[in-house]
Each structure stands twice: as C-alpha cells, then as structure tokens.
Amino acid sequence: MRYIDPHIHMVSRTTDDYQRMAEAGCVAITEPAFWAGYDRSSAQGFYDYFRLLTGFEPKRAAQYGIEHYTWICMNPKEAEDLALARDVIEIIPEFLEKDTVLGVGEIGLNKNTRNELTILEEQIALAAEHEQLILVHTPHLEDKRKGTRITLDAIKRNGKIDPGRVLIDHVEEHTVGMVLDEGFWAGMTLYPNSKCTVQRAVDIIETYGNERLWVNSAGDWGHSDPMTVPRTGIEMKRRGHGPELFDKISFRNPLTFLGQCAKFKVRDA
Amino acid sequence: MGSSPYTCPMTREEVINQYFLEHRAKMIDIAAFLDRVERARPSGAGDDYRVRAMVEALGILTDGAGKRAQRVLDVLSDPSPEPIAAAPGKGAAGAYAGESGTEPKS
Numbered sequence: 369m370r371y372i373d374p375h376i377h378m379v380s381r382t383t384d385d386y387q388r389m390a391e392a393g394c395v396a397i398t399e400p401a402f403w404a405g406y407d408r409s410s411a412q413g414f415y416d417y418f419r420l421l422t423g424f425e426p427k428r429a430a431q432y433g434i435e436h437y438t439w440i441c442m443n444p445k446e447a448e449d450l451a452l453a454r455d456v457i458e459i460i461p462e463f464l465e466k467d468t469v470l471g472v473g474e475i476g477l478n479k480n481t482r483n484e485l486t487i488l489e490e491q492i493a494l495a496a497e498h499e500q501l502i503l504v505h506t507p508h509l510e511d512k513r514k515g516t517r518i519t520l521d522a523i524k525r526n527g528k529i530d531p532g533r534v535l536i537d538h539v540e541e542h543t544v545g546m547v548l549d550e551g552f553w554a555g556m557t558l559y560p561n562s563k564c565t566v567q568r569a570v571d572i573i574e575t576y577g578n579e580r581l582w583v584n585s586a587g588d589w590g591h592s593d594p595m596t597v598p599r600t601g602i603e604m605k606r607r608g609h610g611p612e613l614f615d616k617i618s619f620r621n622p623l624t625f626l627g628q629c630a631k632f633k634v635r636d637a
Numbered sequence: 638m639g640s641s642p643y644t645c646p647m648t649r650e651e652v653i654n655q656y657f658l659e660h661r662a663k664m665i666d667i668a669a670f671l672d673r674v675e676r677a678r679p680s681g682a683g684d685d686y687r688v689r690a691m692v693e694a695l696g697i698l699t700d701g702a703g704k705r706a707q708r709v710l711d712v713l714s715d716p717s718p719e720p721i722a723a724a725p726g727k728g729a730a731g732a733y734a735g736e737s738g739t740e741p742k743s
Contacts, residue, residue: 403727448724479724480715509729513714542710567656568706574644606655608646 369393369611371618372634373597374626375400375474375503375537375555375584378425378436379417385587385594386432392598395619396435396634398626399425400474400503403445405589411455414442418459422466435634437626439473439503440464447478447487457490464498470629471495473503474537477515480507489522496528501629506538508562516543520550533628537584540564544576553625557586558596566596566603578613582621667695690732 370393378386378399389397399421401414408414421438429436440463442456463469472495477484495502502523507515516536523529531551539547539554540563547554556569564572569583587594601614626632645652674688694709702708715733 445727478727479729480720481724482720482722484724485720507729509731510713510715510733511729513711514717517718518720540710541704541707542714545707571645571706 369598369601369614370395371597371601371614372396372398372582372622372626373585373587373594374398374535374582374622375557375586376594377402377586377588378429379420380404380589381587381594383428383431386429386434389594390432390434392595394434394597395636396437396622397429398437398439398470398503400439400505401441402443402474402505402588407446411452411459414456415459418463422463422468426468437468437470437632439471440469441472441475441491442487443474444476444478444484444488444505444507447484448481450483450486453483453487454490457487457494460491460494461498464500467631470626470632471501471503472498473501473535474505475502476505476519477507478505478511480511480515480518485518485522488519489526492523492526492529496526501626502529502534504534504536506536506543508538512538512540513542516546520546520552523552524550532580535582535625538563538586539572541568541572544572544581548576548580553580553582556581556583558583558593558600559586560591560593562591566599569600570603570607570609573613573617578616578621580621580625582617582625667691686734687730687732 373389373394374397376397376399378397401418401421404417418440421440425438426436440460442453447453460472472491475488475491477488492502504519506512506519519536523531523534532553535553535555536547537555538557544554556572557563558566558569573581583597583600585594585596586592597618600618604614623634623637647655671688690713694712697705697708697712713732717736
C-alpha cells in the first residue's frame with residue numbers, strides 16, 4: 369500500500385512518526401504552514417519557521433525515504449493583526465522560489481472575521497500573481513459552513529484563479545458538496561475527535577464519488593494521529609472496496625493535484 | 638461509484654453487524670452526558686445553547702429524512718452570511734451561540 373499524506377504538520381511530530389508512516393507505505397507528504405499553538409511575535413519568527421519547513425524537515429523525511437514538500441503563507445489564526453500579517457506576506461515570495469514549496473497555504477479563515485478575510489484576499493492575489501497552487505484551511509465546527517462559503521466566494525471574486533488549482537481542506541458532509549460542485553478539490557481531514565473520522569470519510573467517498581477528493585491526517589501538536597490515512601485503506605477494505613479505491617484517493621488523486629506544480633515528484637509514480 | 642443508490646459494498650446486515658456495538662456505545666455516551674448535565678448545579682440562566690442545539694440535532698436522527706450527518710452539522714453551524722467584526726478568540730464552541738456570541742440560538 370503506497371500513499372501520500374498531503375496535509376501533516378511534521379514540525380510537531382517526532383522522527384518515530386516518520387518511521388511509522390514509512391512502514392505503512394507513505395512515500396510523500398506536504399506540510400502547510402500554520403499556527404504553532406502560540407502567536408509569533410514578529411515576522412522574523414515566521415521567517416525561521418519557513419526555513420524549518422524548507423530546510424530541515426525535508427532532510428528529516430528523506431532519512432525514511434519520504435519526499436517532503438511544503439506550502440508557505442500567513443495562517444488565518446494569526447491574521448487578525450493586519451500589520452504583522454502584511455509583514456509576513458512580504459517574505460513569502462522568497463520562499464515560493466524554493467525547490468520543495470508547492471504553493472500558498474494553508475490560507476483561509478478561522479473565526480470568519482473581516483481582517484482574516486482581508487488577509488485571505490491578499491494571499492489569493494499573491495498566489496495569482498505568482499501562479500501558485502493554493503491550499504485552503506476552512507474553519508472548524510460551527511464556523512465551517514459559513515467560512516467555506518465566504519472563502520469560495522473570495523477565490524471566485526479574484527477572477528484569476530482556476531478552481532482546479534485550489535484544494536479546500538477539512539471538508540465535511542455539509543461543505544463537500546459546494547466545494548466539488550464549484551470545481552474545487554476537497555480534502556477530508558481525519559481526526560480522533562474534532563474533524564472527520566475515517567468511517568465518515570469513506571461514507572463521503574461512497575456518497576460523492578472519488579474524483580477531486582483526498583484524505584489527510586493534518587497531524588500536529590494537538591490530539592491527532594499521523595496513521596489515519598493508511599487506516600482509511602483498512603476501512604475501505606473492511607467494507608469490501610478494492611485496493612484501487614485507496615490508491616485513487618490517497619495516491620493518484622494527490623499526484624494529479626500536486627503534480628500541477630512541476631516541482632512535485634514522487635519516485636516510482 | 639455507478640448509478641446504484643447502494644454505494645457501500647456491504648449488505649445492510651453486514652453494516653449493522655460491523656458497526657452497531659460501536660454506535661450503541663456512542664448513543665449511551667450522549668444519554669449519559671445529558672443526564673450528567675441535569676445532575677450538575679445550574680451556573681447560568683436558561684438552557685445552554687450547545688445542549689439545546691444537540692437536542693435539536695438528535696431529532697434529525699429519527700425523522701427518516703436522510704442526509705442526517707449533513708443536517709446535524711447544519712443545525713450546529715453559524716447561519717449568518719457576513720464576516721464578523723473581530724475574533725472573540727481562536728477556538729470554536731461546536732454550536733452557534735447567536736449574534737451576540739452568548740445568547741442561545743432561537
């Protein structure tokens with residue numbers, strides 16, 4: 369079983385997790401820039417974080433035969449401070465040139481505020497200007513449906529973004545339809561509690577089909593589990609789906625979307 | 638997935654055999670949680686908006702109308718369309734508290 373985990377925050381995980389993921393068949397991961405659990409005090413803090421994502425982490429992953437790619441952005445949880453957010457946006461283009469950076473992400477909304485939307489719009493424009501793929505974080509829990517709607521509208525309002533080059537992440541049953549219907553890609557994030565479960569992800573695939581969908585663990589410093597992607601394969605097998613379904617959802621679909629960036633390469637693909 | 642409405646490869650009996658005990662336990666957890674809330678001393682005025690939303694959502698489970706997961710999530714979602722002025726914090730509560738952020742959903 370081979371798979372790609374297209375959304376995981378390995379800076380918060382131990383090297384043992386790389387070992388377990390490699391043993392389970394992980395061949396590549398992509399790591400979006402996000403909140404670290406605390407607010408950084410300056411753009412320099414983000415600069416160092418981006419250096420970690422583009423320098424150290426690919427080397428750590430390579431020790432286990434895993435390709436490591438990343439996304440760079442100002443995340444929505446720290447976007448309320450417009451001045452800080454704009455300082456961070458200024459340093460993003462330097463990192464977009466790096467060999468392992470696939471695009472701008474994970475941008476989006478957290479509490480659906482005006483400032484968050486302003487910074488989202490500015491980063492959508494940045495992605496358009498630099499012809500980058502986009503990875504979008506959608507809010508959690510009660511804020512998700514509204515935030516997803518506002519985000520899709522903001523991307524379409526920009527007018528220069530092909531929805532087929534945008535992955536809307538953390539979809540659930542009440543948002544996956546609008547995302548797919550409007551031509552975007554959709555990611556299901558598999559969490560022990562607060563997001564989608566492995567069982568529900570397979571339910572969604574059985575309901576909406578297997579096109580423009582993937583699953584990811586979004587493993588980070590919180591209660592999360594890097595092994596949820598291979599567990600999706602086990603759940604599919606338990607239900608009687610053939611191995612081609614997991615290969616489609618967790619290898620070929622990520623390969624198709626991420627392959628729109630010429631930098632993304634997976635050995636033996 | 639084809640045009641059949643039966644997109645899960647298992648038979649209905651197989652689904653129930655595989656998942657019933659797990660979801661029986663989750664159902665009892667919800668019942669025990671609601672009992673626990675009632676056993677606890679009231680600390681605010683009226684029903685908590687989160688428990689009220691949960692009870693409303695529970696009605697969806699037995700109405701026979703399908704798309705239950707989607708409709709439960711809809712009940713728990715902020716229905717307003719416009720961005721808010723400022724973030725009250727970074728976290729989410731799991732149910733919509735109303736425009737003031739503190740009032741139960743009507």
